[in-house]
Amino acid sequence: MRVLVIGRTGQVSTELLARLPAAGHEATGLEPPGFDLTDAAQVEAAFARYRPEAVINAAAYTAVDRAEDDRAPAFAVNATGPRLLGEAAARAGVPVIHYSTDYVFDGVKGSPYTEADAPAPVGAYGASKLAGELLLHLAQPRSVTFRTAWVCSAHGNNFVKTMLRSGRERPELRVVADQHGAPTFADDLADAAIALLPRLAAAPAGEDCFGVFHLTGQPYTTWHGFAEAIFAGAAARGQAAPKLTAITTADYPTRATRPANSRLDCSRAAERLGIQAADWRRGLDRCLDALLKETTP
Ligand SMILES: NC(=O)C1=CN([C@@H]2O[C@H](COP(=O)(O)OP(=O)(O)OC[C@H]3O[C@@H](n4cnc5c(N)ncnc54)[C@H](OP(=O)(O)O)[C@@H]3O)[C@@H](O)[C@H]2O)C=CC1
Ligand SMILES: Cc1cn([C@H]2C[C@H](O)[C@@H](COP(=O)(O)OP(=O)(O)O[C@H]3O[C@@H](C)C(=O)[C@@H](O)[C@H]3O)O2)c(=O)[nH]c1=O
Numbered sequence: 001m002r003v004l005v006i007g008r009t010g011q012v013s014t015e016l017l018a019r020l021p022a023a024g025h026e027a028t029g030l031e032p033p034g035f036d037l038t039d040a041a042q043v044e045a046a047f048a049r050y051r052p053e054a055v056i057n058a059a060a061y062t063a064v065d066r067a068e069d070d071r072a073p074a075f076a077v078n079a080t081g082p083r084l085l086g087e088a089a090a091r092a093g094v095p096v097i098h099y100s101t102d103y104v105f106d107g108v109k110g111s112p113y114t115e116a117d118a119p120a121p122v123g124a125y126g127a128s129k130l131a132g133e134l135l136l137h138l139a140q141p142r143s144v145t146f147r148t149a150w151v152c153s154a155h156g157n158n159f160v161k162t163m164l165r166s167g168r169e170r171p172e173l174r175v176v177a178d179q180h181g182a183p184t185f186a187d188d189l190a191d192a193a194i195a196l197l198p199r200l201a202a203a204p205a206g207e208d209c210f211g212v213f214h215l216t217g218q219p220y221t222t223w224h225g226f227a228e229a230i231f232a233g234a235a236a237r238g239q240a241a242p243k244l245t246a247i248t249t250a251d252y253p254t255r256a257t258r259p260a261n262s263r264l265d266c267s268r269a270a271e272r273l274g275i276q277a278a279d280w281r282r283g284l285d286r287c288l289d290a291l292l293k294e295t296t297p
């Protein structure tokens, strides 16, 4: 299949572009400066040029704190972008796979969120991503949105790389232990999307493979629990670990509020799509193998 990937050097787009050819697909990835998803004419031109049979939107404005003071660009990329893509895809008759976030929820619920729970974003990033989901599905009902969370990989910016870097610079790291969720590795997300492509291409609007699906890694943990796993893995690969201190959200003020409960219930994806939440500890091992050279002789 000819697959157009929006994003090229981001976490998820990098993994998609690395894996699509092996699955027999012809893939093109587009991002700035050569391509701007927020420009309708550029979106239209990309469809005309590449004639995709499916589109995967892995582009986003992901700077959560910056989005609070930079709302217009965040909404342009995260909301207008998916709308333009949905409109072009509907005209071309091709399905769209898109990504959204746990930050569409306020985090107040006492158990994992399902797709039936009402979103109520507490920050600009989450609000822009929620708008994008709605606009995409209105424009192109033959779309799938994977709401994921805490995405990491060996490429791009993420919590694993921040922890490893900070751990080299400082003897002690303080990490919040009262925000609950599950890390998700970008290669697992890419594999899920690629497995779904043939089914989406064949399915008419209204099939139950379209819609919103929660998809994260498992099991649930906290950012502090994740940091512990990162440094255990780093230590096993010969890197000295800093002292890790559990703190509360109140001890770590940030510009944007993060939800305390980011846990997503992924059972709908398992039941309807046959896509299982992957064990993030395996993903972390692959990521650390790629990032840290063995120091043993
Ligand atoms: N990172 C995370 O923790 C989470 C991410 N998600 C969602 O998953 C998806 C993938 O995220 P991730 O891979 O981490 O994101 P990254 O921030 O790693 O990559 C974003 C990509 O979007 C591209 N991009 C930004 N602006 C534009 C634009 N105007 N036109 C075209 N491309 C653009 C970037 O290009 P460039 O590098 O040139 O700017 C980059 O390729 C997103 O929808 C995100 O919201 C969901 C939950 C958690
Ligand atoms: C670096 C650091 C962060 N933290 C906290 C802040 C925050 O609550 C949490 C994670 O930090 P981050 O900066 O990675 O958080 P953040 O950028 O909010 O991560 C989010 O990105 C967007 C794109 C998403 O969609 C979300 O799923 C989520 O992955 O850890 C510490 O407690 N100590 C530290 O030293």
Ligand SMILES: [Mg+2]
Binding pocket: 009, 010
């Ligand atoms: Mg880039």
